[in-house]
Amino acid sequence: MKFFVDTADIAAIRDLHELGMVDGVTTNPSLIAKSGRNIAEVIREICELVPGPVSAEVVASDAAEMIREGKHLAQIAGNITVKVPLTLDGLKACRALSDDGHMVNVTLCFSPAQAILAAKAGATFISPFIGRLDDMHLDGVDLIADIREIYDNYGYETQILAASIRNVNHIIEVAKIGADVITAPPAVIKSMANHLLTDKGLEQFNADWAKTGQKIL
Ligand code: E4P
Secondary structure: OOEEEEOOOHHHHHHHHHOOOOOOEEEOOHHHHHHHHOHHHHHHHHHHHHHEEEEEOOOOOHHHHHHHHHHHOOOOOOEEEEEEEHHHHHHHHHHHHHHHHEEEEEEEOOOHHHHHHHHHHHOOOOEEEHHHHHHOOOOHHHHHHHHHHHHHHHHOOOOEEEEOOHHHHHHHHHHHHHOOEEEEOOOHHHHHOOOOOHHHHHHHHHHHHHHOOOOOO
């Protein structure tokens, strides 16, 4: 399973990168706005740090303009994945950009039907937003299961990028289903290391070790 980090915060990306946990990065217009930085500048910096796919999202609503924006973003670095929304125009742009040799991430997917269209449009990644479905008392994890089953039935090569991940449980559930990639905020990825019994065990080891009066070095 590949780990993408869902942020435009360079320090947070660097921190996780040093842990060897960053296979790629996803951004969106809200995350760029939150960074307070120029999109080209921040995306270039991320691409210099992370060799894997870095998603940069278009903001136009018509296909021709999305294609123009997508090609412009793709010039920033060789590892840019152009992110387009799951609209009819977005699918059209996906087909054109993909035929032109670009990686494309189709985002804001909330149904299996939408995911089929993205695969047929040549998407490299489909981003189903599981947390936002959960927020509406729907089951986001079920959506990943449905898409996995459909993509496997037809051998679609589009990778399932489980997005809008809110907690460790989301990651475990989509890992069991076979999502190809997860994208999550840095804090959620780091919290995967936490376990009460690890803390308790370490405390005990340290206390027992102190009684021996020994030093390893
Ligand atoms: C995915 O690419 C999106 O940037 C992201 O996962 C959205 O997550 P949110 O619903 O927590 O904003």
